Amino acid sequence: MFKRIFFPVDLEHKDSLVKALEVAGKLARDCDASVIYAGVTTVTASSVASNPKEFSSQLAAFAREQASQYNVPTESHVITSPDPTANLTSELLEAVDATNADVVVTMSHIPGFLDHFISSNSGTIAAKADVSVFVVR
Template sequence: MFNQILIPVDLTHKEHLERLRQAAQLLIDGVGSVTLLYVDPIMVHRDALMMELEESQFDEHRQEAQAQLQSLSESLQLENVTMNVVTREGVAHDQILEYASEISADAILMMASQPGVSSYFIGSTAERVVRHADCSVFVIR
């Protein structure tokens, strides 16, 4: 079915990773590649935070996020699958779409947040990715 799957990961909701792993195993076509992508929004608000945080704290934050993502990747244990991890900074839906295009992803597999009042006005990351992606998008609730 799919050979190149992109899985955006929210490090504050690691409990969703098992469901994403199960779905990825079903979608992967024999041998393939799965990329876990963490988009760090901290740099979007860097100017406001710069007064409070030093550059070394930003570096420490980046390294911690990369280490967590690598650990999650190692825990997935997908058969015949090459695992990759990538961290990017910026607005989540923009970075997901941009990176999916860069790697020519066949599919994006992501979790949807529970809808709330704010999603009627702002819209969710998953909704924006579904609307603008050039590949198949699977959203798990």
């Protein structure tokens, strides 16, 4: 069914992704697919890493942990952005295409009042992606 699962990861909040990580891991196992863990970093130091190279190492380690936990092939895909806040959704959509993913699994937040007026990143990805998107709440 699916062969390449794209999973956006915010390493700063990886503990809140448990439910969606489980969905991606089980889907990959059931479909004999691989999971691409994609993370966006800045060109300067952040709360996660002091530079893009360190971020890349942390994301690769995260992907290896998930591979071990779910017994599926994984890879990491780093997106370096001058302004992740402004460009996050468009950069993730470009990465979905660049990695030849055929499905996206992403974690959503519990919607609040403003979500009726401003779409979340996951909602925008679901609306604009050319592939299926599973938004896990």
